[in-house]
Amino acid sequence: MAGRIARVWQAVFTAHPARTVVSAFTLVIALGTAALMLPAASADGSVTSPLTALFTATSAVCVTGLVVVDTAEHWSTVGELLILALIQVGGFGIMTMASLLALLVSGRLRLRMQLTAAAETKSLGLGDVRRVVLGVAGCTFIVELGVGAFLALRLRFGYDLGFGEAAYSGLFHSVSAFNNAGFGLHGDSITRYAQDTWVTMPIALAVILGGLGFPVLLELLRHRNRRRTTGLRNWSLHTRLTLVTSAALLVVGTMLTCLLEWTNPGTLGPFDWGQKLTNGFFYSAMSRTAGFNSIDMGALHASTLLFTCTLMFIGGGSAGTAGGIKVTTFSVLAAAMAAEVRGEPNSTVMGRRLAPHALRQALTVALLGIGLVMAATLALLTVTRAPAEAVLFEAVSAFGTVGLSTGITADIPVSGQLILILLMFIGRLGPITLVSSLALRERVRRYQLPEERPVIG
Numbered sequence: 001m002a003g004r005i006a007r008v009w010q011a012v013f014t015a016h017p018a019r020t021v022v023s024a025f026t027l028v029i030a031l032g033t034a035a036l037m038l039p040a041a042s043a044d045g046s047v048t049s050p051l052t053a054l055f056t057a058t059s060a061v062c063v064t065g066l067v068v069v070d071t072a073e074h075w076s077t078v079g080e081l082l083i084l085a086l087i088q089v090g091g092f093g094i095m096t097m098a099s100l101l102a103l104l105v106s107g108r109l110r111l112r113m114q115l116t117a118a119a120e121t122k123s124l125g126l127g128d129v130r131r132v133v134l135g136v137a138g139c140t141f142i143v144e145l146g147v148g149a150f151l152a153l154r155l156r157f158g159y160d161l162g163f164g165e166a167a168y169s170g171l172f173h174s175v176s177a178f179n180n181a182g183f184g185l186h187g188d189s190i191t192r193y194a195q196d197t198w199v200t201m202p203i204a205l206a207v208i209l210g211g212l213g214f215p216v217l218l219e220l221l222r223h224r225n226r227r228r229t230t231g232l233r234n235w236s237l238h239t240r241l242t243l244v245t246s247a248a249l250l251v252v253g254t255m256l257t258c259l260l261e262w263t264n265p266g267t268l269g270p271f272d273w274g275q276k277l278t279n280g281f282f283y284s285a286m287s288r289t290a291g292f293n294s295i296d297m298g299a300l301h302a303s304t305l306l307f308t309c310t311l312m313f314i315g316g317g318s319a320g321t322a323g324g325i326k327v328t329t330f331s332v333l334a335a336a337m338a339a340e341v342r343g344e345p346n347s348t349v350m351g352r353r354l355a356p357h358a359l360r361q362a363l364t365v366a367l368l369g370i371g372l373v374m375a376a377t378l379a380l381l382t383v384t385r386a387p388a389e390a391v392l393f394e395a396v397s398a399f400g401t402v403g404l405s406t407g408i409t410a411d412i413p414v415s416g417q418l419i420l421i422l423l424m425f426i427g428r429l430g431p432i433t434l435v436s437s438l439a440l441r442e443r444v445r446r447y448q449l450p451e452e453r454p455v456i457g
Contacts (some may be wrong), residue, residue: 022429023062025090029425032057032086049076053191058421060086061426062428063321064418065182065318065403066394068410072185083183084175091179091210091321094322095407096136108456142179148174154198177206181322182291182403194294195271197278203292205283205299208246211289216242236366237352238328242317244350245327247310253284256307267376287311287320298407305393305406312400313369323427325369328363332362365430373399375424382417384408396437398423417441 036053039045052068059066060083069075075083083316110408150169155161161169176183184190209217219239220439235243258280261268268276279294286292288311300308315324335349336359347354377395381388390406398420412420 005444013014025425025429028086028089029054029057029325032061035082036075036079039077041076041082043074043076043079045076051417055417055421056083057086057448058424059403060181060183061090062245062323062401062424063087063179063181064323064398064401065176066398066405066409066424067183067416071183072187080185084172087181087183087339088175089178091175092136092182093139098132102370105341109225122300132214132218134240135221136214137337138215139221140326143206143209144171147177147202150202151199152201154196158196158198161346173203174206177203177290177292178210178321180207180210180289180316180323180401182286184292189291189293190296191296195275195280198307200278200282200294204282207285207290207292208250211316211320212242212246213320215239215319216317236390237350240350241328241331245331246317249288249327250284253287253307253311254281254295258454259303260301260304261295264301267295284311286404287402288314288400289316291397291405293404297404298324300406301390307387308404309393309396310401311313312396312404313373314399321401325365329362329365332358333366336362360380369399369406372423372426376419379419380412380416383409383413386411394420399427401427 004275006197031422033050033053035041037048037050038055042048052074053066055066058064070078145223146387148167150168150170151174155169156163156166159166172185175181182189184332186192188197190203215236219235254277254390258276259270261280262276268279268369271279282292282333283292287308302370313324314330315326316322318326318328332347332354335354336347338347339347347359373392374394376399377392379387380386380391380395385396386408390408393404393406394412395400401424408421409417
């Protein structure tokens, strides 16, 4: 048995880095499914059905947050801890964690591990992988422990929870928030804390930090001790695009949520103006990355669901815990459109000219995402009687690994749940990673074909 496991491990970790990431995520989902089927993982001691265990494991590893059973009611403490472990492994990155373990054991990283870690963390050079891996670990545990401690203190002294219960709840929600998973210990997510900014804002902060992506967080940490003259202009284009676009989407999302839901008695209507603004901001932050909700999702207007689909599809920053096509992809496409409207030969943004292959990659990721979501929505509509806007919302949420739902997840039939599982898997790994992992070999064209321009539009 040990020899067989060793051969499987060697086969997985000597493959192409992109295929290795896919294989590792698949392996962890399979192990998580088996673990969640154990009687000790369920609250009543029964064996959880394979589909429910697979859906939950996929949602946890892919840091989505969609569920077909209530987390607090169905799973025991052992099951909740298993879900938390799957969230941490999925968010931290299978390959990043494997690289970190190898680094701690041997004190160095082999070339194969460096290539794999680079594929997972999107680092640009092999020489930076050691620093990136340690930086990812440091950022993860500092934010999770810090936010977890704050939430634990608030729950302990603000809601009279026992110290152990408060610490457990605070840590669980902190890990789930930073990894953009959206899993909670309450059936109503965190709607019971909608009027408590000391709970909602730390969770939103953890979600935003995790959604920025590790390259951005590491660059911000590198510049923290430098003089102010080395500020925004000296940051990389990726960091500037991520920060500016994320901030703009947060503001736009907050404004639209408040505008559309301000008088809705089922959502923001009962709150005062301050609570409306904070809950609008919270919803905007959750819409692009995590699946927590402080208002009733089933009571949202159709117009709110539509623009939420847009935010979920865009997602967060690259090489982080968020899903979607990523804010940099959205920014690159917007820059290309602006250049074409102005009649400029090159796409420029923030004083930099974008490389042609970056434009092609952005277009490929966006079109693949649109195609997957539309195909999945069409397939789901054939197997469920739910309204079209709710089905579209569910599909985009799964692809963007957001986890928000209008409440139809548990009512979707088996075939529909399998579609959502596939969407979550693809959404976590990214269309480009999945497609490249399936490619048998790279092709290099050694000649150029004659150029001709078809009629566009």
